[in-house]
Amino acid sequence: MQLENAELKKRILRDTTELKTTKYKLLRTQIIGRDPSNINGYLYIDTGQRQKLHVNQPAIAVNGLVGKIKYVGFNYSIVETIENKGFxxxxxxxxxxxxxxxxxxxxxxxxxxxxxxxxxxxxxxxxxxxxxxxxxxxxxxxxxxxxxxxxxxxxxxxxxxGVQINRLTHVYIISGSTITANNEYKEQYNYKEQSDTELFVPGSGR
Structure with missing residues (x-):
């Protein structure tokens, strides 16, 4: 059990280190539940209105896109994931x-x-x-x-x-940035091929 806890702490530290250099503020949230009728389609997280979350904020993990916030309660929120039909x-x-x-x-x-x-x-x-x-x-x-x-x-x-929803224990909510629609693809934007264990967000310098 001690070995498992040490490995979990190491993984959380690695995840946080990889994500904290992005230009967006990232709020780490714990998954506290799943919809039993659609177990990977919706995730319940332990943050909500108290942390100033709002509907449609993106949710990500180290390996990429998780989904977006669908509902915000006072101290919890529901994330619709990419595995939900219709996403x-x-x-x-x-x-x-x-x-x-x-x-x-x-x-x-x-x-x-x-x-x-x-x-x-x-x-x-x-x-x-x-x-x-x-x-x-x-x-x-x-x-x-x-x-x-x-x-x-x-x-x-x-x-x-890129993300295996059924293996997630926490997700990161993107905040602190106004996300507006782009009307054209920016040619100067340098897309880099990433490995499956990396997340690339513009401005991260990676």
Whole structure:
């Protein structure tokens, strides 16, 4: 038990060290419950109105995007995760610069990818920043499967998420920054390919 506790403390320290250099303020929160009818779709965290949280604040982990706050109570909040059916986020394939929307349709799909777009297995998909909720540059996952499908214009592209929701014990809430919609992709923004154990947020200097 002592060995397990020591390993847990080491992991928490590593996670905090990796995240604290981002340009956004990150509030570390503990997961205190899960929705029994949708165990990975919604997480209950131990912070709320008392900590000035609000609906739609992004939730992240070291390995990438977790979701967004759906409801805020006085001393707890509910996070809707990327594993909840209907969850959507604007995204970009950083290997090719191709934009789309990541949607959970029972599976995580990189949607609106044209049939002739050069998406490849293993490509890294990040938030694009073309949203009033999510800043650009948060790792979402990697392309795991590409199908032709029946659509004449678009092809289904399946994503493996970077974060394993069922293994999380805590999440970080992004705050302290006004997140506004980007009307165009910033070419000067230098996307770097990250390993699956890293989180990249603009301004972190990493």
């Amino acid at each position: 959507t986020v604007s995204a970009i394939d950083v290997n090719t610069g191709i934009h789309g929307i990541v949607k959970n349709k029972g599976n995580l799909i990189f949607d609106f990818i044209k049939i002739n777009d050069a998406i490849n297995i293993g490509d890294a998909v990040y938030t694009s920043g073309m949203s009033e909720i999510f800043p650009e540059g948060i790792f979402i996952g990697r392309v795991k499967k590409i199908e032709r499908g029946d659509d004449l214009f678009f092809k289904p592209v399946y994503i493996t998420p």
